[in-house]
Amino acid sequence: MKNxxxxxxxxxxxxxKDVTLRFGGLVAVGDLSMxxxxxxxxxxxxxxxxxxxxVFNVITGFYKPTKGSVDFxxxxxTGLPPHKVCEAGLSRTxxxxxxxxxxxxxxxxxIGSYVRQKGRWWQNLLPFVFPAALREEREIRAGSLELLAxxxxxxxxxxxxSSLPYGAQRRLEIARxxxxxxxFLLLDEPAAGMNPQESVELLNFIRKLRxxxxxxxxxxxxxxxxxxxVCEYIWVLDRGLLIAEGSPETIRTNPxxxxxxxxxxAPVGDGPVGASPPVQ
Amino acid sequence: MKTKIRNGILNLLSLGVLVYFLWWAPGNLDGYKLRIxxxxxxxxxxxxxxxxxxxxxxxxxxxxxxxxxxGAYVSALLILTPEQKVTMWILDPIAPWxxxxxxxxxxxxxxxxxxxxxxxxxxxxxxxxxxxxYLGIATLGFAEIIRILIVNLTPLTNGSLxxxxxxxxxxxxxxxxxxxxxxxxxxxxxxxxxxxxxxxxRDDEIAAKTMGIDTFQTRVLAFVIGCxxxxxxxxxxxxxxxxxxxxxxxxxxxxxxLMVVVVGGLGSITGSVIGSILVTTLLEWLRFVExxxxxxxxxxxxxxxxxxxxxxxxxxxxxxxxxxxxxxxxEFSWDWFFPxxxxxxxxxxxxxxx
Numbered sequence: 001m002k003n004x005x006x007x008x009x010x011x012x013x014x015x016x017k018d019v020t021l022r023f024g025g026l027v028a029v030g031d032l033s034m035x036x037x038x039x040x041x042x043x044x045x046x047x048x049x050x051x052x053x054x055v056f057n058v059i060t061g062f063y064k065p066t067k068g069s070v071d072f073x074x075x076x077x078t079g080l081p082p083h084k085v086c087e088a089g090l091s092r093t094x095x096x097x098x099x100x101x102x103x104x105x106x107x108x109x110x111i112g113s114y115v116r117q118k119g120r121w122w123q124n125l126l127p128f129v130f131p132a133a134l135r136e137e138r139e140i141r142a143g144s145l146e147l148l149a150x151x152x153x154x155x156x157x158x159x160x161x162s163s164l165p166y167g168a169q170r171r172l173e174i175a176r177x178x179x180x181x182x183x184f185l186l187l188d189e190p191a192a193g194m195n196p197q198e199s200v201e202l203l204n205f206i207r208k209l210r211x212x213x214x215x216x217x218x219x220x221x222x223x224x225x226x227x228x229x230v231c232e233y234i235w236v237l238d239r240g241l242l243i244a245e246g247s248p249e250t251i252r253t254n255p256x257x258x259x260x261x262x263x264x265x266a267p268v269g270d271g272p273v274g275a276s277p278p279v280q
Numbered sequence: 281m282k283t284k285i286r287n288g289i290l291n292l293l294s295l296g297v298l299v300y301f302l303w304w305a306p307g308n309l310d311g312y313k314l315r316i317x318x319x320x321x322x323x324x325x326x327x328x329x330x331x332x333x334x335x336x337x338x339x340x341x342x343x344x345x346x347x348x349x350x351g352a353y354v355s356a357l358l359i360l361t362p363e364q365k366v367t368m369w370i371l372d373p374i375a376p377w378x379x380x381x382x383x384x385x386x387x388x389x390x391x392x393x394x395x396x397x398x399x400x401x402x403x404x405x406x407x408x409x410x411x412x413x414y415l416g417i418a419t420l421g422f423a424e425i426i427r428i429l430i431v432n433l434t435p436l437t438n439g440s441l442x443x444x445x446x447x448x449x450x451x452x453x454x455x456x457x458x459x460x461x462x463x464x465x466x467x468x469x470x471x472x473x474x475x476x477x478x479x480x481x482r483d484d485e486i487a488a489k490t491m492g493i494d495t496f497q498t499r500v501l502a503f504v505i506g507c508x509x510x511x512x513x514x515x516x517x518x519x520x521x522x523x524x525x526x527x528x529x530x531x532x533x534x535x536x537x538l539m540v541v542v543v544g545g546l547g548s549i550t551g552s553v554i555g556s557i558l559v560t561t562l563l564e565w566l567r568f569v570e571x572x573x574x575x576x577x578x579x580x581x582x583x584x585x586x587x588x589x590x591x592x593x594x595x596x597x598x599x600x601x602x603x604x605x606x607x608x609x610x611e612f613s614w615d616w617f618f619p620x621x622x623x624x625x626x627x628x629x630x631x632x633x634x
Contacts, residue, residue, distance in 0.1 A: 083490075091491075098487040100480045102479065102483055114474075114476070125468045
């Protein structure tokens with residue numbers, strides 16, 4: 001999947017078609033069409049206010065597009081509420097981490113598993129009548145611990161989630177998203193607030209996630225090192241419009257992208273776009 | 281495993297103590313004290329059901345008195361005999377179809393809960409789309425509507441005259457039996473993954489939606505379960521006091537329940553039980569401030585309602601200095617008494633022994 005020639009043969013798992021979202025007179029996203037092939041790591045970049053997170057919110061059902069459609073594995077997602085989108089197999093993280101602060105790390109992940117839980121809530125009240133429900137609860141607990149171990153959070157399983165250090169909170173948010181057993185993961189600025197060392201670790205972590213969990217990943221990122229390092233294909237938004245798409249190499253040298261990031265008369269020189277990434 | 285056995289034994293022991301106390305109390309305590317002990321259990325049931333709505337699922341509801349009223353009236357109307365009903369309805373004759381309804385107490389208790397939760401469900405559908413203070417205002421309004429309907433639907437409810445002569449079915453066994461069932465229900469519920477989901481909806485609704493939780497349905501469900509508890513509590517209360525009238529179910533009733541929940545700790549099962557003990561006994565004990573007092577040559581006449589003033593001050597003090605209440609969101613655990621016990625192994629939460 002990494003060679004560009006094979007791309008045509010790949011399945012398009014997420015298809016955004018002519019999506020427009022207007023807030024009154026403001027066009028937040030204008031006529032956006034993009035495809036994300038199965039098993040890829042795709043980047044969605046653009047300067048601040050370009051509408052990247054809005055695109056995420058349209059995909060995950062928080063906004064209903066004014067026009068256009070979003071298809072996931074051939075089924076329409078447009079108009080579904082967020083929890084149905086999650087059931088369909090898309091999960092996401094947030095730019096500003098949104099954990100369940102009063103809950104422990106383990107409970108956070110268990111909450112993520114709930115969407116796949118078959119036992120009804122009242123069955124757990126009568127454990128002797130519904131042993132299967134009780135067994136499922138135990139399995140969820142065990143599975144969540146396993147997932148935490150996989151992401152290196154096993155030791156903090158009983159800690160309250162808000163007590164974790166920042167990087168671990170980001171990882172926990174990803175763990176929680178994975179607990180919903182998604183096929184598609186949307187990461188909103190996973191590297192925000194991380195130092196260069198942590199960003200490099202994140203690169204490997206994202207690749208490992210994709211391989212271990214059979215995911216397709218779409219990520220928003222400002223850190224160009226991360227974007228160029230991990231993404232196989234990149235879409236660039238500016239002011240709600242798609243201005244470029246392509247492999248990291250073509251994006252790096254695309255004059256329109258450079259202009260969007262650095263302004264029109266900036267001395268571009270030989271520095272790549274990533275030379276001075278705009279800080280959020 | 282060892283702690284599990286230990287906790288099991290301790291739970292049984294405290295249950296035994298409770299049973300012994302309930303057996304001992306009726307012969308050795310006067311009626312006033314017995315009523316307070318009964319009220320503690322009933323307020324604990326009501327507090328737990330409000331805590332499920334407010335503390336655990338985060339819906340600020342001020343409608344509990346309304347659901348209590350529904351429960352109390354449904355239960356009373358089902359228990360009263362036709363003869364009693366005929367003599368009681370003075371202003372308007374009773375609706376004929378209601379006259380001959382008669383069920384045993386336990387059935388009326390369940391039906392009271394079901395009626396309250398059905399009404400709760402009807403109210404929840406439009407109202408739970410609101411959040412925060414708006415929800416509080418809307419539920420408060422609905423509770424008041426229920427009360428006013430009871431006042432005016434004379435053929436059904438005997439209006440503001442209320443219902444008298446309800447058989448005193450609520451004894452210690454009944455109220456504490458119900459409390460035990462409610463406690464077990466709450467403990468199992470909050471320990472299950474669904475309990476986690478309720479807390480998730482409270483903590484961050486957007487994140488909960490993203491995790492595939494239908495937050496609206498979850499809130500409706502928690503609200504309806506809480507209303508069931510409110511109805512049962514109201515029914516027990518009616519059968520304890522043997523007289524009910526619409527004035528019993530004014531906002532002050534919700535307010536004292538809110539106090540039970542807030543004093544004990546929002547989101548703590550143990551907290552609601554402790555809160556119920558404290559608030560119920562304090563409300564009674566503080567009655568002395570309403571009596572006339574003579575200190576030296578000063579004579580202070582009794583001021584009715586003074587204890588509510590003191591109670592309000594207490595509540596303000598708690599909100600300022602210990603907002604999380606006595607328990608916060610923690611739960612009682614036998615491990616408190618065994619500091620060397622293995623950490624991490626969570627023990628059974630229990631409220632028995634009170």
